[in-house]
Amino acid sequence: MTTATDLLPAARGGTGTETRGRRFGAFRLFGGQSNSGGESTAKRVQFASPFLPYLFLAPQLAIIFIFFYWPSVQAIQSSFYLEDPFGFGSTFVGMTNYTDVLKSGEYLGIARFTAVFTALVTFFALSIGLLLAVKADGVIRGNAAYKTLLIWVYAIAPPVAGLIGMMFFDQHIGPIVELARWFGWDIKVGLNYFDTAFSMVVVSVWKQIPYNFIFFLSGLQGIPVSVREAAAIDCRSGFRRFWTVILPLLAPTAFFLLIINVTYALFDTFGVIDVMVKDKAANNPITLVYKVYMDGFRGNDLGGSSAQSVILMLIVFVLTIFQFRFIERRVHYN
Amino acid sequence: MFKKFSLAALTIAFSATSSFAATNITWWHGMAGRNGEVINEVSKKFNEAQSACALTPVSKGTYEEALASGIAAFRSGEQPNILQVFDAGAATIINAKGAVIPAEDLIIKAGHNFDRNAFIDGVRYFYADSEGKFVGMPFNSSAPIMYINDEALKKAGVEAPKTWEEFEAVAPKLKEAGYIPLVQSQLTWQFTENFFSRNNIQFATNNNGYDAVVDTQLKVTDPNLIMMFDKLKAWKDEGYFAFYGAGWNDNQKVFEEGKAAFWIGSSGSFGGLQKTAQMPFSATFLPYWGSIKGAGTNSFIGGAALFAMSGKSDEENKCVADFFQFLTSPEIQYFYHKATGYVAITKAAYELAQKDGYYKEKPVAEVGIKQLLLPAGDWSKGYRLGFYPQIREIMEREYGRIFSGETTVKDAFDTIEKEGNELLARFAKTAG
Numbered sequence: 001m002t003t004a005t006d007l008l009p010a011a012r013g014g015t016g017t018e019t020r021g022r023r024f025g026a027f028r029l030f031g032g033q034s035n036s037g038g039e040s041t042a043k044r045v046q047f048a049s050p051f052l053p054y055l056f057l058a059p060q061l062a063i064i065f066i067f068f069y070w071p072s073v074q075a076i077q078s079s080f081y082l083e084d085p086f087g088f089g090s091t092f093v094g095m096t097n098y099t100d101v102l103k104s105g106e107y108l109g110i111a112r113f114t115a116v117f118t119a120l121v122t123f124f125a126l127s128i129g130l131l132l133a134v135k136a137d138g139v140i141r142g143n144a145a146y147k148t149l150l151i152w153v154y155a156i157a158p159p160v161a162g163l164i165g166m167m168f169f170d171q172h173i174g175p176i177v178e179l180a181r182w183f184g185w186d187i188k189v190g191l192n193y194f195d196t197a198f199s200m201v202v203v204s205v206w207k208q209i210p211y212n213f214i215f216f217l218s219g220l221q222g223i224p225v226s227v228r229e230a231a232a233i234d235c236r237s238g239f240r241r242f243w244t245v246i247l248p249l250l251a252p253t254a255f256f257l258l259i260i261n262v263t264y265a266l267f268d269t270f271g272v273i274d275v276m277v278k279d280k281a282a283n284n285p286i287t288l289v290y291k292v293y294m295d296g297f298r299g300n301d302l303g304g305s306s307a308q309s310v311i312l313m314l315i316v317f318v319l320t321i322f323q324f325r326f327i328e329r330r331v332h333y334n
Numbered sequence: 335m336f337k338k339f340s341l342a343a344l345t346i347a348f349s350a351t352s353s354f355a356a357t358n359i360t361w362w363h364g365m366a367g368r369n370g371e372v373i374n375e376v377s378k379k380f381n382e383a384q385s386a387c388a389l390t391p392v393s394k395g396t397y398e399e400a401l402a403s404g405i406a407a408f409r410s411g412e413q414p415n416i417l418q419v420f421d422a423g424a425a426t427i428i429n430a431k432g433a434v435i436p437a438e439d440l441i442i443k444a445g446h447n448f449d450r451n452a453f454i455d456g457v458r459y460f461y462a463d464s465e466g467k468f469v470g471m472p473f474n475s476s477a478p479i480m481y482i483n484d485e486a487l488k489k490a491g492v493e494a495p496k497t498w499e500e501f502e503a504v505a506p507k508l509k510e511a512g513y514i515p516l517v518q519s520q521l522t523w524q525f526t527e528n529f530f531s532r533n534n535i536q537f538a539t540n541n542n543g544y545d546a547v548v549d550t551q552l553k554v555t556d557p558n559l560i561m562m563f564d565k566l567k568a569w570k571d572e573g574y575f576a577f578y579g580a581g582w583n584d585n586q587k588v589f590e591e592g593k594a595a596f597w598i599g600s601s602g603s604f605g606g607l608q609k610t611a612q613m614p615f616s617a618t619f620l621p622y623w624g625s626i627k628g629a630g631t632n633s634f635i636g637g638a639a640l641f642a643m644s645g646k647s648d649e650e651n652k653c654v655a656d657f658f659q660f661l662t663s664p665e666i667q668y669f670y671h672k673a674t675g676y677v678a679i680t681k682a683a684y685e686l687a688q689k690d691g692y693y694k695e696k697p698v699a700e701v702g703i704k705q706l707l708l709p710a711g712d713w714s715k716g717y718r719l720g721f722y723p724q725i726r727e728i729m730e731r732e733y734g735r736i737f738s739g740e741t742t743v744k745d746a747f748d749t750i751e752k753e754g755n756e757l758l759a760r761f762a763k764t765a766g
Contacts, residue, residue, distance in 0.1 A: 093763070300423075301760070
């Protein structure tokens with residue numbers, strides 16, 4: 001049986017002695033220059049015609065343009081208009097859509113919740129994923145079964161995860177609700193802001209742990225045995241060894257996962273939220289993406305919704321720059 | 335080999351010629367499950383009843399998704415012939431001048447008779463313009479009614495209330511008997527929109543929004559509505575009313591399990607409730623306040639209507655008109671009424687159901703129609719407000735805050751009015 005970890009390049013890298021210049025499989029997803037020492041080994045291809053390479057690139061560029069840039073430009077454009085949904089008339093309103101949104105106390109509340117939600121989901125999904133990976137790495141007997149069980153959850157689609165979570169947290173039949181009531185906590189998802197937020201975080205984290213687990217595990221297995229042995233000789237405390245040796249070596253994986261998890265919490269939790277609030281946000285917390293959907297698709301306010309998506313785009317842009325400029329500096333790839 | 339294939343292709347082509355002559359029309363709707371199946375059955379009946387038109391129904395998910403796909407399709411010129419739009423989305427499609435052909439014009443142009451008075455009072459105005467011309471063809475219509483747990487009433491020794499005053503009198507006894515006296519499933523529809531119709535109070539300026547979109551403003555700070563929610567809050571604190579959030583089923587479930595005495599739900603829930611309720615139940619009208627002068631008028635419909643989209647050929651429009659005509663025939667209305675629990679929309683269909691003895695067998699099925707047939711007041715005809723789905727969201731949020739004690743009723747309605755009016759002003763700009 002092949003587990004997902006086997007499919008990752010880093011996992012296949014095994015525990016051999018090739019230490020220098022090895023990249024963690026995860027980071028390869030970024031493309032670019034991840035191929036270490038690559039300059040010497042990569043073949044330089046000379047094209048006869050200078051246009052040929054562009055021709056080869058054209059399909060990819062076309063896809064990027066049609067599915068990413070064009071919609072983005074359209075969103076920016078329609079964010080300056082107030083438009084009737086059927087497209088009969090649109091009025092140029094300048095920055096009104098933006099000021100309306102940013103003045104709205106509700107929107108700012110949702111933005112605050114989104115920030116907290118993203119931080120919590122990212123933190124818990126990463127730390128629990130790492131903990132499980134470290135523990136799984138230490139298991140010798142039956143580790144394939146153990147890993148498979150942990151990875152399984154990743155195959156669940158977010159709405160299904162939301163549905164399962166909803167059942168666990170259902171006001172009337174949820175087992176977790178029963179359990180919490182026993183401790184004196186009356187969980188009311190869909191009614192109480194905090195309780196709904198709590199269950200959203202739990203379900204979203206639960207959904208993302210397996211993903212992080214896979215990457216951390218493959219990262220861990222990529223750490224050469226010789227390094228571990230040397231560390232074990234130098235330091236008896238397993239905990240300290242982990243902090244000073246293992247974790248820095250995992251940093252590239254962790255950095256990659258940080259970006260993926262932030263994006264996940266911002267965007268991919270949509271399905272979970274949708275199922276949890278049952279299409280009726282009411283007094284329950286929602287994230288910015290969900291608000292875009294509510295205003296655009298349910299409320300038919302295209303201009304306002306476009307302005308919100310542009311704001312969201314900017315937030316992600318700033319966040320990405322921040323991550324690459326400031327956090328990546330602390331990551332050592334060699 | 336090639337011969338065989340071409341022969342097969344020819345056979346298929348010829349076997350399909352019977353429908354070649356027919357004009358194809360499509361119908362996008364937002365119904366799934368049993369109600370979606372009934373739509374397929376209705377379409378099948380229409381296709382079998384005549385040969386000129388072939389109707390294809392397509393389920394587009396929920397009401398909101400159907401409207402969103404209809405809009406997207408219209409913008410790219412790929413719209414269906416018929417689009418089902420729900421009550422809160424009515425203003426969106428009706429105010430987009432030129433997106434739809436008014437149902438009444440379409441039917442008359444196709445050479446059929448159209449009699450507005452053939453429709454039940456509570457149905458007649460909601461999808462019509464301010465002159466009463468039908469823009470949408472009412473399809474699945476429901477009214478908010480009060481379902482009654484018969485066991486609970488017997489145990490407490492009380493009668494079902496007609497007014498909220500009477501409810502206040504019986505609630506303590508029901509609570510003593512171990513029941514939650516009251517639950518409901520959609521505050522915006524049952525305790526706001528229909529509060530205005532049942533108690534005959536103005537909901538919004540410009541004739542509840544029917545006359546114009548510009549300068550239409552909500553009047554939700556009406557002292558009577560504030561009184562209603564003050565009462566609801568007080569009842570909740572005393573244990574006479576329970577609130578499980580904006581989710582429909584969370585509130586319905588308590589009634590199904592026999593824990594609640596009264597549940598305000600939709601007349602269209604009757605079909606499902608027969609299967610899920612664990613105790614005998616009956617139903618009565620949505621209560622009103624005896625203290626409000628002129629209260630007790632009819633409620634207007636919820637549910638959805640069918641809209642004939644513009645930009646189609648005359649032949650196709652003729653087929654749509656034929657279908658609307660077919661749909662309002664007493665037999666089809668009666669069939670639909672029985673299969674789904676939605677009310678019959680024409681008086682003839684109602685009479686047919688009466689004659690057939692359906693209500694003797696299922697008296698609950700008649701409550702919704704009877705409530706729609708109550709005398710109409712000036713403000714019981716409906717409302718037409720832009721960006722209304724979003725206004726409903728604001729209401730849902732504020733109502734949640736009222737019951738969790740985060741805000742006072744007065745402040746909540748001030749917020750709803752302020753934010754709602756901002757949305758209405760924005761909508762006026764899009765429609766202007």
